[in-house]
Every structure is written in structure tokens, then in C-alpha cells.
Amino acid sequence: MIRRSDFPKNFCFGTATASYQIEGAADEDGRGPSIWDVFSHMPGKTFNDETGDIACDHYHRYKEDVQIMKDIGLDAYRFSISWPRVMPDGKSINQKGIDFYNRLVDELLEAGITPFVTLYHWDLPYALHEKGGWLNPDIAMYFRAYATFMFDELGDRVKHWITLNEPWCSSFLGYFMGEHAPGHQNLQEALITTHNLLRAHGYAVQSFREEVKDGEVGLTNVVMKIEPGDSRPESFFVASLVDKIVNAWFHDPVIFGSYPEEVVKTYSEKGLQVPLDDFSIISNPIDFFGVNYYTRTLVVYDENDPLGFSYAQGDLPKTDMGWEIYPQGLFDMLVNLKERYRLPLYITENGIAGPDKVENGRVSDTYRIEYLEKHFEKVLEAIEAGVDVRGYFIWSLMDNFEWAHGYSKRFGIVYIDYNTQKRILKDSAMWLKEFLRS
Ligand code: GCO
Numbered sequence: 001m002i003r004r005s006d007f008p009k010n011f012c013f014g015t016a017t018a019s020y021q022i023e024g025a026a027d028e029d030g031r032g033p034s035i036w037d038v039f040s041h042m043p044g045k046t047f048n049d050e051t052g053d054i055a056c057d058h059y060h061r062y063k064e065d066v067q068i069m070k071d072i073g074l075d076a077y078r079f080s081i082s083w084p085r086v087m088p089d090g091k092s093i094n095q096k097g098i099d100f101y102n103r104l105v106d107e108l109l110e111a112g113i114t115p116f117v118t119l120y121h122w123d124l125p126y127a128l129h130e131k132g133g134w135l136n137p138d139i140a141m142y143f144r145a146y147a148t149f150m151f152d153e154l155g156d157r158v159k160h161w162i163t164l165n166e167p168w169c170s171s172f173l174g175y176f177m178g179e180h181a182p183g184h185q186n187l188q189e190a191l192i193t194t195h196n197l198l199r200a201h202g203y204a205v206q207s208f209r210e211e212v213k214d215g216e217v218g219l220t221n222v223v224m225k226i227e228p229g230d231s232r233p234e235s236f237f238v239a240s241l242v243d244k245i246v247n248a249w250f251h252d253p254v255i256f257g258s259y260p261e262e263v264v265k266t267y268s269e270k271g272l273q274v275p276l277d278d279f280s281i282i283s284n285p286i287d288f289f290g291v292n293y294y295t296r297t298l299v300v301y302d303e304n305d306p307l308g309f310s311y312a313q314g315d316l317p318k319t320d321m322g323w324e325i326y327p328q329g330l331f332d333m334l335v336n337l338k339e340r341y342r343l344p345l346y347i348t349e350n351g352i353a354g355p356d357k358v359e360n361g362r363v364s365d366t367y368r369i370e371y372l373e374k375h376f377e378k379v380l381e382a383i384e385a386g387v388d389v390r391g392y393f394i395w396s397l398m399d400n401f402e403w404a405h406g407y408s409k410r411f412g413i414v415y416i417d418y419n420t421q422k423r424i425l426k427d428s429a430m431w432l433k434e435f436l437r438s
Contacts, residue, residue, distance in 0.1 A: 002376050003438040008383065011390060012114065013436060014076030015069065015397035015413065016349050018121035018165065020052045022400045023082060025059035029096035032088025034123035035133065035174075036403075039181030050406030056398055057421050062104050064423065068414060069397065070111040072429055073436040077113050078348055078393045079104070080121035080165065083146055090125035090142055098153055105157050115158045116348075116393070118220065119147055119204065121165040122180070129182060134170065134193035140281075143200035144207055151211035159215035162290050162348065163204045166222040167197040167250055179404050188272050195275040198253050202281035209284075220290030220348045221250045223337070224297045225329030229312025234301035238309040241266065242299045245307075247333075248340075255341045257283035270306060288390070289337060290348030293330045293375075295323035319371075320353040320409055327374040334382040334389060344388045350375050351395035353402070353409040356426060363415045363426035372428065376435075394432075398423065 004013070020036045040051035058065055069077055083090065085097035108115045120143070124133055128142055147163070164170070173180040176190035201219055208217045226243040228235040244260040252260050257279040264274050302310035316324040330350065337345060352371040356363050372394065383389050399412035407418060413429040416422075 002373060002380065002435075004436055005438065006380055011383075011392075012075040013432075014074050014078055014114075014116065014391065014393040016078040016393040016395050017058070017397050017400065018080045018118070018123075019082035019085070020055070020121070020123040020401065021396075021403075022056040022058040022398065023085075024052065024054040024057045026051075026053045028059065029085075029100070030088055030094040031082065031097060032084040032090075032094075033126040034082070034084045035126055035129045035181035036123050038126050038129075039183055042183075045183065046404050047406035047408045050401065050408075052401045054418075055401045056416050059100065061421065061423075062100075063107055065397065066104075066107045066111050066113065068423060068425070068429075069113055072413075072425075072433045074113060074432075076116055076160075076391060076393070077108055077397070078116040078118060078162070080118035080123075081150060082123050083120065084123060084125040084127075086150070087125060087146055088127070090128035090131075091145065093149065101154060105154055109157060114160065115154075116160040116162065116346075117150070117154065117158050118162040118165050119143075119150060120163065120170075120200075122170055122174075124181075133182065134175070134196050135189060137196060137199070139196050140199040140203050144203035147204035148207045148211060151208055155212040155215065159212070161208060161212070161215060161217045162220045163201040163217065164197055165220050165290075165348075166292060167194060167201070167219075168222050168246060170197055172246075187270075191267065191272060191274055194249070195278075198250075198282045199278050201254070202278070202284045205284040205286055206281065216287035218286050218288035218290055218343075218346070219250075219254055220292055221247070222292045222294075223247060223333045225293075225295070225326065225333055226297050226299060229298035229300040229314070232301055234308075235299070238301050239299050241307075242297075242309055246297075251289065251337070251341060253279060253282045254286060255283065255343070266307065286343070288344040288346055289341065290346050291333065291337065292349035292395070293333060293347060294321075294350065294352075295319075296326040296329040320355060321405075325352070325371060325374075327371075327378045330375055331378040331382050331385075334379070334387045335385060338382075338387040344390050346390050347379060347392040349393060349395040351411050353411045356399070356410045356415055358415060358417070358424060361424070363424060365413075365426045365428045368413070368426070368428040369431045372432070 398414040402409040
């Protein structure tokens with residue numbers, strides 16, 4: 001059995017959340033609307049038309065939530081700042097909004113929990129969206145100003161910062177596949193928004209170096225293990241291309257100052273414009289990559305698809321999201337990232353959604369314990385293989401608003417009864433508590 005003491009001394013275990021998914025209090029204390037407020041209020045965009053208006057009511061219950069983490073014995077907590085809460089129009093300061101994060105940070109520090117702050121987890125102020133949002137190149141400067149403000153306000157106490165969470169989702173799910181806010185379906189826009197996200201990231205890193213001298217800053221990407229879904233050589237070829245489309249596209253510019261050439265060529269051949277400016281900003285040196293890992297993705301050659309591939313179903317056991325459970329992929333990707341980029345890594349998200357129910361006051365999520373244990377083992381193997389992994393954050397602390405899936409997917413180690421806002425520690429949380437003491 002794996003034990004905490006098998007991990008390096010300074011290795012930190014935490015949980016992760018995101019503002020729009022947990023905070024609620026959407027109209028309170030001067031918060032402005034974000035693209036997710038507007039999107040989730042449009043009929044048909046989310047499961048049962050659910051929204052983050054109330055979510056887990058964390059805005060009011062943060063003390064209880066911090067106490068829960070303290071009881072479990074967690075070292076760290078990764079949360080995100082709601083940009084429209086601190087800057088309702090994207091640029092003017094809302095003191096009550098910043099007060100909330102000050103209280104949260106103080107509460108965490110008092111509980112002995114290290115805060116890891118994500119600046120952008122998808123809730124763009126709607127006022128900025130109306131100015132073109134991520135399509136507008138000026139967005140990078142708005143983001144820099146917002147980031148600078150947050151570094152000034154919290155940088156004395158918060159030493160671990162993540163600029164963006166999963167720019168792939170913001171750009172490709174939001175602007176190409178239409179599943180996420182703002183719901184556009186245009187590949188050219190996805191390429192422009194990716195670039196502006198990366199520029200925003202780079203400017204924020206630049207400001208971080210001026211504002212926070214004794215901290216670290218990084219970027220979190222969703223890291224997908226891409227494998228061919230059949231044995232045709234063409235499928236092997238597209239698997240390698242898709243790996244670069246989803247993974248290297250979001251890492252290479254930050255480290256090498258360029259997009260992977262093969263992908264630039266593929267897009268250009270389709271008549272798409274790939275923005276190629278500002279790489280010196282984008283590649284401002286960072287301190288770590290955050291890795292969000294959930295599953296592998298199978299792709300096969302598809303001559304009818306404009307980019308030549310389609311997704312395939314695998315036959316491994318699946319989670320409630322329909323994602324295959326594949327711990328080996330975490331090990332493989334950690335090793336790949338190490339070899340290609342040579343940066344320290346944090347696993348900033350990993351976890352599983354399942355059909356959790358309260359029975360006699362208990363939630364027995366044995367499958368989640370197994371999932372976590374197997375992934376912990378792979379992290380340890382990666383460390384033993386020489387990968388510099390510094391921490392692991394479970395997605396998520398508590399059940400929450402799972403974007404287009406509304407409240408239908410439960411990822412938490414803490415169960416939320418959405419009628420009463422009661423928090424119930426699932427068996428996985430009890431297991432984790434034991435593990436952290438071991
Ligand atoms: C993501 C986001 C989280 C999700 C989680 C489960 O990776 O999509 O960072 O906000 O809730 O990943 O899908």
C-alpha cells in the first residue's frame with residue numbers, strides 16, 4: 001500500500017476548485033457578470049439549464065470549507081480568482097470582491113494550508129467579452145493589469161501562482177467546439193484566442209517578476225495522452241499530430257517561443273492564419289507547469305474530417321464523464337513533459353466523477369479511492385524515474401458546477417447536498433485523511 005511517507009518531504013497534497021464552479025453569490029457585493037453567467041443563462045447550454053448562481057455557496061461558507069481541508073490534513077489548496085468579482089467591468093476595482101479573497105487567504109494561512117492561486121479559470125468579465133474578449137489583442141493588457149493588481153494585493157501571502165487554467169478549453173471548447181462560453185464554432189477564432197491567451201500569460205509572468213520577488217509562477221494545461229484508436233499507420237500518424245495540436249501547441253510557445261511546425265503547416269494548408277507575433281513575451285521564463293490529467297484520448301484517421309482525424313471509443317472502464325481510467329497515461333505524460341521541457345511539475349488537477357449517493361449519512365465512493373491510489377502510485381513512479389513533481393491536487397475538494405454538465409457530475413471528495421448546502425465527507429475524504437497521516 002502506498003503511503004504518504006513514500007513521497008519526498010516537501011511534496012504537497014491539496015485539492016483544487018475554480019471560482020465559478022463553487023462560489024455562487026453571483027450578484028453579490030458588486031460582482032459583475034462573466035461570460036459563464038451569460039452562457040449558462042442561455043437556454044440549452046448546460047444540463048437542465050443549470051447555472052453557477054449559487055453553486056456551493058462557497059462565498060459565504062469558505063470558513064467551513066477551509067476547516068474541512070484542515071481536518072483532512074491537506075497541505076495546499078488551489079483556487080481561482082473570479083476576475084469579475086474583483087473587477088466587475090474587467091478594469092475597475094471592486095473592494096468588496098478583493099476583500100473576499102483576502103479573507104480566504106488569511107483563513108487558509110491560519111489553518112496551515114498553502115494557497116495556490118489561479119488567475120483565470122474561464123470566467124472572463126462579460127464587459128471585456130463585449131469588447132471582443134479573447135479575440136481582441138488588447139485583452140492581454142487588461143489581463144496584465146488585473147494580474148498586477150492581484151500580485152500587489154495577495155503577493156505578500158500567496159507565493160504560488162498560476163496564470164491560466166487550460167487555455168485549450170478556453171480557446172478550443174469555447175471558440176471552436178462551442179461547448180463552453182462563449183459558445184462560438186470557428187477554428188480560426190480558436191487559433192487567435194489561443195494566441196491572445198498565451199500573450200496574456202506572458203505579460204502576467206513579466207509583471208509577476210516585478211511584483212513578487214519570492215514566489216513562483218506557472219501555467220496549467222490539460223494534458224491529454226493521445227493514442228491511436230486502431231492499427232492503421234495513418235492512425236498512428238494522426239495520433240502524433242493530435243498530440244501536438246492539443247499538448248505541444250500550448251507548451252512549446254511558452255518554453256521554445258514557437259508553435260510546433262507540423263501543426264502550423266497543417267493549419268496553414270487549410271487556409272487558416274496562425275498568429276506568429278509576441279513570442280518573446282509568451283516565452284517569458286516560468287517556474288513550473290501545472291498538469292491537469294484525467295484520461296487518454298483515442299484518435300483514428302478519418303479522411304472526411306478537415307484535419308484528418310476523429311475520436312474513437314476505448315474499452316477501458318469509464319468514469320461518469322465517459323472518460324477511460326488510465327493511470328499509466330499520467331506517468332507517460334509526466335515523463336514526456338520532463339524530457340521535452342525540463343521544468344518542475346505540479347499535478348494541478350486529477351480526479352474522477354461518479355454516481356455518488358448518500359446512504360445512511362455516508363457516501364461510499366470506493367471507486368474514487370481506487371482511482372486516487374492508482375494515480376498516486378504513478379506519480380511516485382514518475383518521481384522515482386527522475387521527474388521533478390512537486391505536488392498533487394485532487395479535482396475536486398467538493399462536488400460543484402461542472403460547466404456544460406451542470407451539477408450532474410460529482411467530482412468532489414466532499415459531497416454537496418445542493419438543497420441544503422450540507423457538506424458530507426465521502427469515504428474518499430476519510431481515506432485521504434488516513435493516507436496523509438501515513
Ligand atoms: C477542467 C477544469 C475543471 C473541470 C475538471 C473536470 O479540467 O476541465 O479545470 O474546471 O471541472 O477538469 O472536468
